[in-house]
Every structure is written in structure tokens, then in C-alpha cells.
Amino acid sequence: MASATLEKLHQSIRDVPDFPKPGIIFKDITPLLCDGPLFRSAIDLFLERCRAQEIDKVVCIDARGFLFGSAVAYELGLGLVPIRKRGKLPYKTERAAYTLEYGEAEMEMHIDSVQPGERIVLIDDLLATGGTSASAVALIEKVGGVLVEAQFLIELEFLRGREKLEPASVVSFLKY
Numbered sequence: 100m101a102s103a104t105l106e107k108l109h110q111s112i113r114d115v116p117d118f119p120k121p122g123i124i125f126k127d128i129t130p131l132l133c134d135g136p137l138f139r140s141a142i143d144l145f146l147e148r149c150r151a152q153e154i155d156k157v158v159c160i161d162a163r164g165f166l167f168g169s170a171v172a173y174e175l176g177l178g179l180v181p182i183r184k185r186g187k188l189p190y191k192t193e194r195a196a197y198t199l200e201y202g203e204a205e206m207e208m209h210i211d212s213v214q215p216g217e218r219i220v221l222i223d224d225l226l227a228t229g230g231t232s233a234s235a236v237a238l239i240e241k242v243g244g245v246l247v248e249a250q251f252l253i254e255l256e257f258l259r260g261r262e263k264l265e266p267a268s269v270v271s272f273l274k275y
Contacts, residue, residue: 104140109273111137112253126253126275128163128224142170144272145222145250149175152247155217156180160206160235161187164223167252171222180212180219182235193241195234206231208238215243226251226271229260236267 111134113127131137145167149157154177159168161183172179185194185205192207213219219239226232232249239246246267254261254271261269 105272108137108141108144108252112273112275126225126255128252132166141252141272142167142174144252145171146174148248148250148270149220152220153218154220154247156213156219156244158182158208158213158219158221158235158239158244160221160223160231163225167224168222171220178212180208182206182208182238193238195237195241197230197234198228206234206238208235208242210242213239213242213244217244218247219244220247221249222251223249224252226254226260226264226269228258229263232260233263236264 108131111131113130115125115127117123118125131141149171156178157168157172158180159165159182161181165181169179183206185207188207188209191210193210194205194207196203196205221232221235221239223232236246236249248268248270249264251271253273253275256274
């Protein structure tokens with residue numbers, strides 16, 4: 100994608116200081132989502148990567164990952180697998196704990212949503228400390244999926260979350 104488009108996407112991300120707690124600078128993607136052409140450009144980033152790979156399903160993380168992952172799955176005609184916070188999925192699940200920069204939680208995925216050997220792309224809006232994403236990778240692997248790539252709109256490089264995902268292939272489009 101052209102560097103001018105990437106710059107427009109980068110500029111659309113709003114910093115919100117002290118959210119959700121003091122000392123955190125939250126990267127708000129709402130301005131990007133509210134701008135149709137920018138939102139399309141963001142989806143196109145993920146699509147370009149996914150079209151170049153053999154993928155069976157898109158796995159996305161609650162909640163903002165759903166915004167990007169569902170559009171990608173729809174466009175590619177692939178199944179969509181949601182990973183949600185504990186207690187939000189109605190069927191039997193696998194669970195993995197994780198730590199955020201501002202707390203702890205558990206993520207879940209239905210036990211039958213990914214079949215052994217299926218090739219998976221993981222999509223989310225943000226890679227920060229890597230805890231949430233690492234738990235998602237653990238869930239994918241626990242049910243027998245093969246992670247092809249983890250893709251993120253934004254990466255906060257200074258938090259070094261990418262290290263928690265090694266040796267997985269990790270791609271982020273906007274880096275801070």
C-alpha cells in the first residue's frame with residue numbers, strides 16, 4: 100500500500116491519555132473507523148497479506164479485532180472464529196490466561212471452531228504487550244490449528260509484545 104495511505108491511517112489514530120487508567124496512552128481507532136475510505140484502506144492492508152497466503156480461517160480477538168477480521172473473512176469467503184473474554188461464548192471452550200498492561204483476564208475459543216491442521220491467520224487491531232495475542236496463539240495451537248501469521252493494524256513497539264509471539268510470523272502495519 101502506498102506510503103501516503105499509510106500516513107493517513109497513522110494520522111487518524113487518536114491518543115487518549117490516562118485511559119483506561121492513569122499512565123496509559125490509549126490508541127483510539129474510532130476516527131479511522133468513522134472514515135469510510137480510511138476504514139476500507141485498513142481492511143485492504145489485511146486483505147493484501149491474506150490473499151498471498153493459503154488460509155482456511157480467520158481468528159480474531161474480542162472486540163476490535165472483530166471489526167477487521169470479519170471483513171477479511173467475508174471478502175475471502177472464509178470462516179470466522181471469535182476469541183472472546185471468559186464467559187461470553189455459549190458452547191464448550193478452551194481457555195488461556197493473559198496479562199495486559201493494565202490487568203489480567205482469560206480468553207476462550209469454542210473447542211470445535213478450528214479443526215486440526217487448518218491454516219489460520221490471527222487478526223487484531225493492536226499488539227501491545229503481547230499477552231492477549233499470545234493467549235490467542237495458545238488457543239489456536241491447543242485445538243490443532245496452524246498459525247500462518249498474526250496480523251495487527253497497530254503495534255506499540257516499545258512494549259515488545261512481538262517477542263511473546265516468537266517464533267510466529269508477525270505483521271503490523273502502523274508502528275508507534
